[in-house]
Amino acid sequence: MSPIQAQHAVRGRFLDIQHSVSQASDIAQAVRYIEDGLLITVDGKIIWFGTWQEGQALLNKNVIFEHYPKQLIVPGFIDTHIHFPQTEMVGAYGEQLLEWLNTYTFPTELQFKDKAYADQIAQFFVHELLKNGTTTALVFCSVHTASVDALFEAAEQHQMRLIAGKVMMDRHAPAELCDTPESAYQDSKKLIEKWHGKGRNLYAITPRFAPTSxxxxxxxxxxxxxxxPEVYVHTHLSENKNEIAWVKELFPEQKGYLDVYHHYGLTGQRSVFAHCVHLEEEEWDCMHETNSAIAFCPTSNLFLGSGLFPLKKTWEKQVKVGLGTDIGAGTSFSQLQTLNEAYKVQQLQGNKLSAFESLYHATLGGAKALDLHDKLGNFNVGKEADFIVLDLNATALQTLRQQRTQGIEDALFALMTMGDDRNIQATYVYGERVYVKK
Structure with missing residues (x-):
């Protein structure tokens, strides 16, 4: 084979999940680990992937490639639920969901009517994502159209694939944060026309949650x-028991919380529901039948005392699930820390969450939840080149632990248990290095 006119090439240890699976027990068979691999990209896409031995002859002699011999290269992390206007209120004390919204969230989000302020936080937010190895996210903005513009503009600077939308909210919130049915429709329509499919940007219709609409x-x-029909729906569902009771009071004619969204045509292939901690059996069935997806947000569910998400049920019911950090009820931008908490949530229910299943949820499973598994989630040729370089030895304790690991799965599990942003050596978006640890 003649040399490829490569734009970028990266050599190192690669780990990914090759294809979607339907059972957690099938993931080990889908794992691909290459001790000395080569990834070649052109125009942001992967055009060749395999072993260094096979691939080195494909490189022109003048191609400069990055080499990470001791690190681990994995697909970029995918965050399926996060709030950009809540970045500065992470770690707010003492409340559960409904009180937390009124005490902390709504006053913070009021600031985003100011475009300059939104721009400032959007730049910080996108940098934090990249610093934590998150290359794609499904994001709540505020009710203000300026917040959406600010976020997409910040993401566009890095050619980052982001899905976001303006919050729709016309009741049970401060008057200054409320829109109307018509203004929410018109504003969202304009934003869809402006941003959906522009570059790598995608739009999500975003009612905050049923009680505020x-x-x-x-x-x-x-x-x-x-x-x-090609845009997303992004909202919250069954996070907190008091919230569920409130929905039943507000919508007595519907069978349950999910049925509210289903009744208004908001379930479906690109509909993502955050939390889903307390779904009824028929709601699980509806999630499966409509091909809707769940964002599992363990740090948030623990921090607000919402409950323990039954991850095992997503396999039993064949419901798509991705991971969400849920900043600012969630307590970290890091998917590594999120997986650390996800493991504990499963332990408390008598279930185990393996390192490879964790990697699946953070990468290809998240891509599947966002209906982007044809574009993202592993190193298959033709996909977009979003990936991260992990330093497994970012602290003295990690170095000591890694010296005792038995194989790649154990090394990965130790990383996911102890890791955070310090373990992100570099982040690549669309084939370009957009972050490097100093």
Missing amino acids: TPEQLVKAGQLKAEY
């Missing part, structure tokens, strides 16, 4: 979804 507004959200 009137039936009239949910009708408008469903109308948007019908008019733009």
